[in-house]
Amino acid sequence: MLVFAASDKGGTGRSVTSANLAYQRALAGDHVAYVDFDFGSPTAAAVFDVPGAMRGTEERGLHSYLEGTVTEPARIDVWRQTEHPQLRARPNQAGRLVLLPGDAGGGEFAIGEDALERCVDLLLRLHGEFDLIVVDLSAGRSYAVDMALAATAHPRMRYVPFRWLVFHRWTRQHVIAAAGLVHTDHGIIKGGVERGHDEEALRGAVRFVRAAVPDPDSPLWSQGSPAQAAWMQSCDEALRRLAAEHRIGDSVVLGVVPLEPILQWREQLITEEDVLSTQIANKETLEALEEIARRLTDDDCWGRP
Amino acid sequence: MTEAVFRETAAEPRTQAVPLSHLSLELGHLYMEDFEAGPGHLRRHFERVRPWAEAARATAAAAGGKRPRISTCFLIDDYFTRFSAPAEVVPMLLEEAERAGLVVDYLARESGCAVAGKVPVAEAVAGRIVEEPPPGSYGLRPPATQTGWLANGERSPVARAPQAMKKATAWQQPKETAARRHSVFLDVELWDDGPDGHRTWSCPFLAAVWQLARLGLLRNEGEAVLVPQPHTASGFPDDWDELPPLLRLNPRADPFAAYRTCSVLPSRFLPVEHAVRVILDQIEVDPGALAQTAERSARENAAVPDSVADRISYVFYAGQ
Amino acid sequence: MTPGDMRPGGTTPGETQPPVVLACGEVRTCLLPALQALDSRAAAQLLGLRADERVLLSERPNLYGRSPDTLTGVDCPLPSANGARIRAVGTVAARASLTEGRVLQSSAYFRVPASGPDHRRPWGHYLVRPATVEPFGKLPYEAVAQGLLNGGRHGELDVGLIADGLLTRLLRHPLLDHRPPLKSRPTRLRWVALPAERDEGPSIERFTLAEDELRTVRLRVPAGTPAGEIAGLCDDLALHDWLLTTVVRILDGIRLGAAEPSARPRPRTGESHPAVVTALRPAVDHLLHLWMPRARVAHGLAPLWEALEDRPGFTRQWRTLVQRIRDQLALHAIPHREAELIP
Numbered sequence: 001m002l003v004f005a006a007s008d009k010g011g012t013g014r015s016v017t018s019a020n021l022a023y024q025r026a027l028a029g030d031h032v033a034y035v036d037f038d039f040g041s042p043t044a045a046a047v048f049d050v051p052g053a054m055r056g057t058e059e060r061g062l063h064s065y066l067e068g069t070v071t072e073p074a075r076i077d078v079w080r081q082t083e084h085p086q087l088r089a090r091p092n093q094a095g096r097l098v099l100l101p102g103d104a105g106g107g108e109f110a111i112g113e114d115a116l117e118r119c120v121d122l123l124l125r126l127h128g129e130f131d132l133i134v135v136d137l138s139a140g141r142s143y144a145v146d147m148a149l150a151a152t153a154h155p156r157m158r159y160v161p162f163r164w165l166v167f168h169r170w171t172r173q174h175v176i177a178a179a180g181l182v183h184t185d186h187g188i189i190k191g192g193v194e195r196g197h198d199e200e201a202l203r204g205a206v207r208f209v210r211a212a213v214p215d216p217d218s219p220l221w222s223q224g225s226p227a228q229a230a231w232m233q234s235c236d237e238a239l240r241r242l243a244a245e246h247r248i249g250d251s252v253v254l255g256v257v258p259l260e261p262i263l264q265w266r267e268q269l270i271t272e273e274d275v276l277s278t279q280i281a282n283k284e285t286l287e288a289l290e291e292i293a294r295r296l297t298d299d300d301c302w303g304r305p
Numbered sequence: 306m307t308e309a310v311f312r313e314t315a316a317e318p319r320t321q322a323v324p325l326s327h328l329s330l331e332l333g334h335l336y337m338e339d340f341e342a343g344p345g346h347l348r349r350h351f352e353r354v355r356p357w358a359e360a361a362r363a364t365a366a367a368a369g370g371k372r373p374r375i376s377t378c379f380l381i382d383d384y385f386t387r388f389s390a391p392a393e394v395v396p397m398l399l400e401e402a403e404r405a406g407l408v409v410d411y412l413a414r415e416s417g418c419a420v421a422g423k424v425p426v427a428e429a430v431a432g433r434i435v436e437e438p439p440p441g442s443y444g445l446r447p448p449a450t451q452t453g454w455l456a457n458g459e460r461s462p463v464a465r466a467p468q469a470m471k472k473a474t475a476w477q478q479p480k481e482t483a484a485r486r487h488s489v490f491l492d493v494e495l496w497d498d499g500p501d502g503h504r505t506w507s508c509p510f511l512a513a514v515w516q517l518a519r520l521g522l523l524r525n526e527g528e529a530v531l532v533p534q535p536h537t538a539s540g541f542p543d544d545w546d547e548l549p550p551l552l553r554l555n556p557r558a559d560p561f562a563a564y565r566t567c568s569v570l571p572s573r574f575l576p577v578e579h580a581v582r583v584i585l586d587q588i589e590v591d592p593g594a595l596a597q598t599a600e601r602s603a604r605e606n607a608a609v610p611d612s613v614a615d616r617i618s619y620v621f622y623a624g625q
Numbered sequence: 626m627t628p629g630d631m632r633p634g635g636t637t638p639g640e641t642q643p644p645v646v647l648a649c650g651e652v653r654t655c656l657l658p659a660l661q662a663l664d665s666r667a668a669a670q671l672l673g674l675r676a677d678e679r680v681l682l683s684e685r686p687n688l689y690g691r692s693p694d695t696l697t698g699v700d701c702p703l704p705s706a707n708g709a710r711i712r713a714v715g716t717v718a719a720r721a722s723l724t725e726g727r728v729l730q731s732s733a734y735f736r737v738p739a740s741g742p743d744h745r746r747p748w749g750h751y752l753v754r755p756a757t758v759e760p761f762g763k764l765p766y767e768a769v770a771q772g773l774l775n776g777g778r779h780g781e782l783d784v785g786l787i788a789d790g791l792l793t794r795l796l797r798h799p800l801l802d803h804r805p806p807l808k809s810r811p812t813r814l815r816w817v818a819l820p821a822e823r824d825e826g827p828s829i830e831r832f833t834l835a836e837d838e839l840r841t842v843r844l845r846v847p848a849g850t851p852a853g854e855i856a857g858l859c860d861d862l863a864l865h866d867w868l869l870t871t872v873v874r875i876l877d878g879i880r881l882g883a884a885e886p887s888a889r890p891r892p893r894t895g896e897s898h899p900a901v902v903t904a905l906r907p908a909v910d911h912l913l914h915l916w917m918p919r920a921r922v923a924h925g926l927a928p929l930w931e932a933l934e935d936r937p938g939f940t941r942q943w944r945t946l947v948q949r950i951r952d953q954l955a956l957h958a959i960p961h962r963e964a965e966l967i968p
Contacts, residue, residue: 031808039468059779069445070445071446071786071789071790072789106468107468108468121793121796124658124803125796125811127658127803128655128658128803128805128809129808129811130808131808155799156797156801157803158802159803159804318678318679426677429675429676429677430677432674432675432676433675433677435696435697435698435716436698437698437748438699438700438714440701440745441700441701441780442701443699443701443777443781443782443783443786444717444782444783444785444786444787444790445783445786446790482748483745483747523677524677526677526678526679527679530677585749586747586752587748587752589752589755591677591678592755595753611749611750611753612747612748612749612752612753613749613752613753614749
């Protein structure tokens, strides 16, 4: 299965969250590929903590592959090549976790017919090999989003199941922007239909992930004044109404990731170690990620809302 | 599959042999405009061809020792434009040749070089193109490959939108791979596809197929293609399609295909024939056919050059 | 005539050719990405790379199809273990094959004579010597053989690229629906063959499982062994190594526990027997009948298999794996007859 991670704006934690989802699925035993189509700022290597393995991929990453100057993009086996001490010991029952990085120093570029064919070649090869392929896409109405829509509409991809996750922060601006990315004239749905997708099917394959959401009930805020708590509650409700008005209400939300300093600042994978022994991450965050990872392939969470 | 006891015919390649002359001498091409110019135009053509034809014969005789086997042929275009009818054109053609003292042994239709009977000859030859690698080719298919075109070197890189914030590459000159210091770069259009998907092969490409046919190097699944048909009927049909793609007009003619070819053509064909050479230089011909020709020519002390393009020659005479 | 004969072809009498001292190739092996195995007719369509050349089809001892050879021109340095820069020009042959309509292989190979002129000749010269790459000057073949096995630097001859290019072309064929019955990883097998000592028979000097997907093989073959036959042997080695690798991974997978629902059918430990059956079933349906070493290996090279049968014992391992799969299925079949209903 292909999972595309999209967002309208930067700063939604799209890359780090989708990397965590990939990691969770690999822990659960799936063979997972993480494909970095964030062409303007290919940074997945930092999330998986594989800077050493990135040396020598300047000219062998996904940019070079799509441009046709290499035929096999570099692959990084995360368990083996990570410098993250807790990841290096691949858990006994884990599946493979492979990163396909962009070129270090690569930039956004226009995608032509040949690049699209090569993209389809790549996704199909990964589909034959991996249970789950997470594709991180550049923010906004980007070439990467365009290519993902065109590739999944390609006749050769007709039997490859795919789903979209749209990440947004829990603010007024982000809610409107995320709805815009999906539902407006040049959004994912309309753009997809123009490229040959069935509107209903595509709509059923898009879900939202609310990121960096402060939880009013969390102990983090329990020290605040009653006035603060009431204000947070009313803001949260207002945002829910706004989201529903913009057709991104609770029924199409796959999950909510709490506001979590470790995701914001460290921008890395959250391990059990972070929760249990060093306790720098919240248990709720890890559970939220595990739950979203589980729902990726739970058909009850998908389809027409 | 070296064990001899059990054999599967579908699992074994074989190559049919064809009879071969020493020289295939082409007396000309006929296009619609030549025909429209009238019998006088053809007469002048054959008059000009005759001394060169004799010279080619004499050269072949001097090289071969014994009486060389030489066959003559003539190609009529019925592919790009259909004009008149065989019943009208062929007798006139033969009469004018005879008047100049020339005998046309074999008559071919150009559309037979595209599709002969049911065999898609041109498509098969296109599938045998092996592009001459410019220095630095290490196995990656060059991104500059242009479908439907074939060059004798490296094209100027296509101006492509660069990645954001990267510099676009400056113009670079095209380069002939076998250049001696300076290039004569040639880029040949092999075909074009119409809006209905119908593919039209270019004149140089069909001419390259024609040369391979005359060199006895075309095979389809090991079988010879463009095999001459005897002319048994008394006259010629009214429709080009009813004329065999390759017709033997002279029952006593030497074999159609030959170790080498020579074509006598007006000089306006020079660019086309340059293109033919560029194409032939990059075609991997059937190895079985190649081996047969090499072996038999060597046995007759008339060894052919390795390179197929070096087996063809021309006489270009001045004029139209 | 087999292109890629170790004797350089197209020789004109009186001209002596330097002997071939090195042959090299790379094989890519993968599961055909289609729900159903292809029958011979469909195989012929897939492998029909040229309009005028027959696809070789064979039904004994198993269903097998092989495409005609296609050539790719190269002009670049050869990799070498000692850093020597040897430019070489010529053509690399590549062909594809399909075994039992299920396992797809693309195989690229070439041979190198001991020496060549120190300039590039007209292209026609190379085209009549298919699958031959001629060095400029004398070839330090031991260093180049090692360089080829190690893999070259960017810009040096990469025979794997040519095999991969052909594979990509085949995978774009409209006959393929890209619904593979099981997840599997393609493998690469890179090989070199050096001349055997006088009067010595062929031998495998080394068979290495390098990285996850790369295997390297170093052979010695008698002078005059056609490169196409060596490639045929290596295709056969690659096919069987891929089968072992793939079945081992399937069995590895059934030990895994997984949070349900999973993206692929896989059982949790200690429960749900049909799930084990679901995981093993594709191996039974699509892989177990493919084991047939030496089916198409040239007579002179067939003894090379014996070394691998002796150690590590390819067929021995295969039999053990097959037995394990059968045991598992038998175990789960007894209390759960419904297992048979799983598609």
